[in-house]
Amino acid sequence: MASNDSDNLPDFGSSELGTKEYWDSAYEKEVDNFEDIGDVGEVWFGEETMDKIISWIEKCPEVKANDPIIDLGSGNGMMCIELSKRGFSQLVGVDYSELAVMLSRSVAKAEGCEEVVFETGDLITSERPNQCTCLTRKYKVVLDKGTYDAISLSPHDSQSAQLGYLATVKDLMDSDSLFSITSCNWTKDQLTDFFKDFKLHDEIKFKTIQFGGKTGSTYTSLVLKLST
Ligand SMILES: C[S@@+](CC[C@H](N)C(=O)[O-])C[C@H]1O[C@@H](n2cnc3c(N)ncnc32)[C@H](O)[C@@H]1O
Numbered sequence: 001m002a003s004n005d006s007d008n009l010p011d012f013g014s015s016e017l018g019t020k021e022y023w024d025s026a027y028e029k030e031v032d033n034f035e036d037i038g039d040v041g042e043v044w045f046g047e048e049t050m051d052k053i054i055s056w057i058e059k060c061p062e063v064k065a066n067d068p069i070i071d072l073g074s075g076n077g078m079m080c081i082e083l084s085k086r087g088f089s090q091l092v093g094v095d096y097s098e099l100a101v102m103l104s105r106s107v108a109k110a111e112g113c114e115e116v117v118f119e120t121g122d123l124i125t126s127e128r129p130n131q132c133t134c135l136t137r138k139y140k141v142v143l144d145k146g147t148y149d150a151i152s153l154s155p156h157d158s159q160s161a162q163l164g165y166l167a168t169v170k171d172l173m174d175s176d177s178l179f180s181i182t183s184c185n186w187t188k189d190q191l192t193d194f195f196k197d198f199k200l201h202d203e204i205k206f207k208t209i210q211f212g213g214k215t216g217s218t219y220t221s222l223v224l225k226l227s228t
Contacts, residue, residue, distance in 0.1 A: 018153030018161075020096055027099035030076060031106070040107050041076045044146035045184060045219055049206065053180060053221065054082055056204050057141060062178065066090055067140035070172060072123055073147025077104025077116065084113040091115075092134045096122040124151060124164035128171065138174045145182040152185060162194070170197065175228050180204070182221040191222055198224035 016022040030041035043050055057063055065087045071079045074093025081104075084091055093116065095101055104118045121132025129136045154161040169179060178201060181191060192200055204221035 015153040015155075017150050018155055018158065023095075023097040023150075024099055027075075027097050027103055031099055031103045034103060034106055038110070040078060041103065043078050044075065045182065049182065049219060049221075050079055050082060050145065052204055052206065053143070053145065053182060054079070054086060056180070056202070056223070057083070057088075058086060060178070062176070063141055068092070068137070069141040069143065070094060070134065070139045071143045071145075072169070073144065073150065074104055074118060075100050075146075077107050077118055079143060079145060080104070080116045080118075081108055081111050081113045084108075084116050085111070089115070091117065092139075093118045094121045094123070094132060094134050096120065123147070123168045124161045125168075126164060128167070130168065130171070135168065135172065137172075138177065139172050140177055142169060142172050142177060142179045144169075144180070146184070148181060149183050149185045166195070169195075170226065173226050175226055177226065179224045180221070181224065182219055184219050186220055188220050188222060191220060192224075195224055197227055199227045201225045 033039045033041060066089050068090040069083060069088055069092070071093045074080060074095045077093050080091040080093045093104055095104070098120050101118045101120045108114055108116045108118070117134065119132055119134045121130060121135050125131070148165060151161050151165050152158055173179060179198065183191065188203065200222060202223040204223065206219050206221065
């Protein structure tokens with residue numbers, strides 16, 4: 001088991017967003033919408049957030065255009081597709097919903113980004129190495145936007161799911177890799193506490209909101225590296 005003590009993990013309770021049934025049904029509708037009216041569906045946390053993350057990667061001196069990049073829980077594939085349009089050439093998206101993978105391949109084809117690889121794979125399987133080929137290698141950049149949030153809401157033992165996810169992320173990284181995680185559920189402190197075998201490399205800042213005399217950010221977006 002990973003070094004985290006599962007008794008210390010905050011519990012947000014369960015939600016249908018933590019089930020594969022929910023995502024399969026959501027992407028079934030999105031596949032139909034894309035076929036009918038060309039709507040790519042939801043970009044989680046909005047296009048501005050995606051753009052900020054991509055701009056961070058573009059400006060990062062450590063990341064070259066031909067470095068391997070993986071997007072975990074790639075959904076409709078827009079993160080990889082946008083990265084491809086901005087010149088990144090080794091892109092992989094992985095999602096456990098076959099329908100999401102189908103949608104992302106269709107969107108990539110329509111956008112002229114067919115070189116992006118999309119594979120079906122479960123990020124919390126306990127089998128190591130994972131049966132999905134794209135989860136058996138190392139990446140320079142590992143991306144997550146909203147996927148750890150969804151996994152944390154699993155109604156089937158969310159703490160095991162979180163620890164399984166942690167083990168997968170570590171398997172995909174080496175000492176030079178960067179892990180970019182963007183969340184709407186977790187604070188910076190909670191993320192750095194959970195990813196305790198990592199060190200904080202950078203933070204991507206978003207618009208702040210003020211409420212009840214306090215100022216906060218809508219999302220938390222951190223870039224982490226494995227502690228050596
Ligand atoms: C909130 S959506 C985010 C989608 C995309 N990253 C975005 O930002 O638009 C969460 C995604 O994670 C995927 N997902 C959830 N649990 C997963 C798991 N255990 N393995 C792989 N994908 C998972 C869902 O199918 C869904 O596409």
